[in-house]
Amino acid sequence: LDNIDAVISLIRASKTTQEAKAGLIEKFGLTDIQAQAILDMRLQRLTGLERDKIEAEYEELIKKINRLKEILANERLLLNVIKEEMLIIKENYADERRTEIRHAEGEIDMRDLIDDEEIAITLTHFGYIKRLPADTYKSQKRGGRGISALTTREEDFVKHLVSTTTHSRLLFFTNKGRVFRLNAYEIPEGKRQAKGTAIVNLLQLGPNEKIATLLAIDEKDDNKYLLLATKNGIVKKTNREEFKNINKSGLIAIGLREDDELIGVKVTDGNKDILLVTKEGMSIRFDENDIRPMGRTAMGVKGITLSNEDKVVSMSLCEEGTDVLVVSENGFGKRTDINEYRTQIRAGKGIKTYNIAEKTGKLVGAEMVNEDDEMMIINSDGVLIRLRVNEISLFGRVTSGVKLMKTDDEVNVVSISKIKMEEE
CATH class of the missing domain: 2.120.10.90 (DNA gyrase/topoisomerase IV, subunit A, C-terminal)
Structure with a gap:
């Protein structure tokens, strides 16, 4: 965002998408995924309001990364997360089995198909x-x-x-x-x-x-x-x-x-x-x-x-x-x-x-x-x-x-x- 004009100039001067991606990677030290994300951006994201959204998203991601690192470093915290998620699954899906799996009556007895060993x-x-x-x-x-x-x-x-x-x-x-x-x-x-x-x-x-x-x-x-x-x-x-x-x-x-x-x-x-x-x-x-x-x-x-x-x-x-x-x-x-x-x-x-x-x-x-x-x-x-x-x-x-x-x-x-x- 701080180099928005330079980024636009580089993209406009490039003949192909690949050339633009390579230029972004080389000039700004970006990864392949980051360069592709910039190329995929819509023009509306360059407005002031969208810039605020991007910054808010960035801060939110940093918080999420820190939270996830904290969970991975603390087994008790990890077990609490698992417990909470399991309870949510139980609440949403814990209904009784609705089908009964059994052998059809009057057909071959399963025992006839198995060797008596x-x-x-x-x-x-x-x-x-x-x-x-x-x-x-x-x-x-x-x-x-x-x-x-x-x-x-x-x-x-x-x-x-x-x-x-x-x-x-x-x-x-x-x-x-x-x-x-x-x-x-x-x-x-x-x-x-x-x-x-x-x-x-x-x-x-x-x-x-x-x-x-x-x-x-x-x-x-x-x-x-x-x-x-x-x-x-x-x-x-x-x-x-x-x-x-x-x-x-x-x-x-x-x-x-x-x-x-x-x-x-x-x-x-x-x-x-x-x-x-x-x-x-x-x-x-x-x-x-x-x-x-x-x-x-x-x-x-x-x-x-x-x-x-x-x-x-x-x-x-x-x-x-x-x-x-x-x-x-x-x-x-x-x-x-x-x-x-x-x-x-x-x-x-x-x-x-x-x-x-x-x-x-x-x-x-x-x-x-x-x-x-x-x-x-x-x-x-x-x-x-x-x-x-x-x-x-x-x-x-x-x-x-x-x-x-x-x-x-x-x-x-x-x-x-x-x-x-x-x-x-």
Whole structure:
């Protein structure tokens, strides 16, 4: 603007636009974009009023540049801007989805288009789920470090691991006593070290609601009951038919008292022996016929009488194996013959199943196993080790067992899961 006459003279003396642009760049030290902007200007912008507008625009841009630099230099300010913009988007566009995406009725079942393959499904503490081919994890010797099961956020770890097939239906039971259903093939496939998909993208979970257990349901299975257990030692038996029609918002699977949570669910024929194991190393075995069938929303009956601070860590069916395998938080474990556990009356205090010491820590899980089974043991770093059950020593009930997985002050075992050995 201060050199307006010189600029006009230069442009008038130039034969082509390119020549004028080159002259402006050379004479006034402008950039290519600035020179082009001058050439694109309309004559009306040379009036006094337009000059004031240009100066006001210049000052406004300088302020904007300073503001943007300030935001980039201050993370708190940046997060506030993001928050404000997200709230505006929410206000303008947060209406419910208006279309429902589903498969057309009466057409081909999606399951017919998918191979029925062995898979492993993992779900982490913070709710990330994925499916993998069952042979992703090769067997290792006991006492090893294991291999990393997945890449998670620093404080996350694998909490549930289920071995099943792509054609099975999965029931997701939450700690709040609700149940959801998904087809196994609907779980997105991931690589061994991938984080997975957030379960909240697949299920409508409430605040502070987490998946307590996964159950793979085979349609051809004749077992007609689901058996549920809570951390406070309550058990309940409900007809499987009551879980047939589960909508997207889930169903109530068990009525819970305020301080209680659902910890385990099993499929049964109604005539099994049940084994409950607690974190303090107690256990009780009783006949399932001691529990009468109840409706979905019922609370259940007492399965074991717990001492102060003790909680149930696992529920197993005795016919699931010949030995009871227990694993402690410091990586110790053992097998004990199920015949050492006599059948008792439901709701008793039970008998000792493990000798807890400072070096072993409390129990994290228990499973009924056979010689041909394999186990997955997962620690709080997300590291997973796969062991053959026949490598784990047999001990009596009141013993501590041997080291199965190395741990240290910061890393403990958090979960165990049984898988079947593949055919040779």
